[in-house]
Amino acid sequence: MRMQVTQGGERLDRFLAAKFPKLSRAVVMKYLKEGKARINGHRARPGLRVKTGDDLELPDWEDAVRRIRRGRAKGIPEVARPAPAPPRSIAVLYEDEDIVVVDKPPGLVMHPGEGHEDEGLDLILRESFGPSTRLVHRLDRDTSGVVIAARGHPESARRLAKEFKDGDVSKVYLAIVRGHPAPPSGAYDQPLLNTRRVGESVRVDPAGQSAHTDYETLETFTESALLEMRPRTGRRHQIRVHLAHAGHPLLVDRVYARVHRLRLGDLRPDIAVTWQNPVILARQPLHAAELTLRHPRSGEEVTFTAPLADDMERTLQVLRER
Numbered sequence: 001m002r003m004q005v006t007q008g009g010e011r012l013d014r015f016l017a018a019k020f021p022k023l024s025r026a027v028v029m030k031y032l033k034e035g036k037a038r039i040n041g042h043r044a045r046p047g048l049r050v051k052t053g054d055d056l057e058l059p060d061w062e063d064a065v066r067r068i069r070r071g072r073a074k075g076i077p078e079v080a081r082p083a084p085a086p087p088r089s090i091a092v093l094y095e096d097e098d099i100v101v102v103d104k105p106p107g108l109v110m111h112p113g114e115g116h117e118d119e120g121l122d123l124i125l126r127e128s129f130g131p132s133t134r135l136v137h138r139l140d141r142d143t144s145g146v147v148i149a150a151r152g153h154p155e156s157a158r159r160l161a162k163e164f165k166d167g168d169v170s171k172v173y174l175a176i177v178r179g180h181p182a183p184p185s186g187a188y189d190q191p192l193l194n195t196r197r198v199g200e201s202v203r204v205d206p207a208g209q210s211a212h213t214d215y216e217t218l219e220t221f222t223e224s225a226l227l228e229m230r231p232r233t234g235r236r237h238q239i240r241v242h243l244a245h246a247g248h249p250l251l252v253d254r255v256y257a258r259v260h261r262l263r264l265g266d267l268r269p270d271i272a273v274t275w276q277n278p279v280i281l282a283r284q285p286l287h288a289a290e291l292t293l294r295h296p297r298s299g300e301e302v303t304f305t306a307p308l309a310d311d312m313e314r315t316l317q318v319l320r321e322r
Contacts, residue, residue: 145288
């Protein structure tokens with residue numbers, strides 16, 4: 001297959017994913033990693049940005065896509081295909097023929113992207129549970145907790161995706177924030193604007209989409225609190241933006257609090273400063289603790305929970321000891 005780029009500026013993998021919307025990014029990435037694609041006669045890397053007028057060659061595109069979607073790697077006969085590797089440090093909470101539920105660790109992106117071409121929960125799940133496995137929602141890279149993926153028949157993915165889109169999924173998060181919200185329980189109901197422009201973050205804006213987050217204070221410390229958050233809508237960065245707008249941002253949030261990490265001395269100023277001042281928290285303390293939805297096959301309501309991540313447990317222990 002051969003084509004000419006009519007509108008450049010995007011990474012090659014994103015350009016092809018948009019050009020072939022029925023294909024997943026994972027399939028596109030696997031094809032590009034086989035090294036067949038050429039731009040202006042030169043080998044094309046997935047992260048290369050295409051330019052208007054570029055001549056793009058995709059040798060054996062259709063055959064390769066069919067092979068990749070069947071789960072066969074380049075040059076490996078199906079009978080000799082190695083057994084799927086166990087999930088890479090991913091705790092499986094539940095699985096059946098229709099769904100897989102895992103406990104996503106912090107620091108793992110959901111899909112391959114710039115700077116993360118060879119990683120992502122999507123790739124791990126496909127490698128471990130088969131190429132039909134498909135994520136139906138997402139968490140931020142540094143948010144831990146419950147994630148569900150559909151597998152098997154495409155109808156499972158369609159039904160689950162519709163539940164998330166229609167707001168029929170109940171989600172419970174745990175968050176460690178600065179200060180003590182007043183009142184201790186209530187709701188944030190400010191609209192959020194996501195311009196999707198490079199370098200711009202989500203913000204509260206009357207021109208934005210409606211967003212609703214219920215909160216309840218579970219535990220208070222000297223200058224912080226543990227909250228239970230229940231988002232009723234699914235806007236990007238919704239919990240983080242609502243908390244920051246209310247004056248109670250997450251203890252660590254690179255974007256909305258300008259805080260990259262916390263050391264022991266930051267959480268326990270009552271301790272004498274010594275050379276032993278380790279980093280206690282290096283990511284946003286937000287954890288997807290519980291997910292309730294209807295099973296795509298049986299229609300029964302099911303609930304999945306994930307234990308609090310170790311770094312958040314350690315942070316709470318330090319705060320409780322103060």
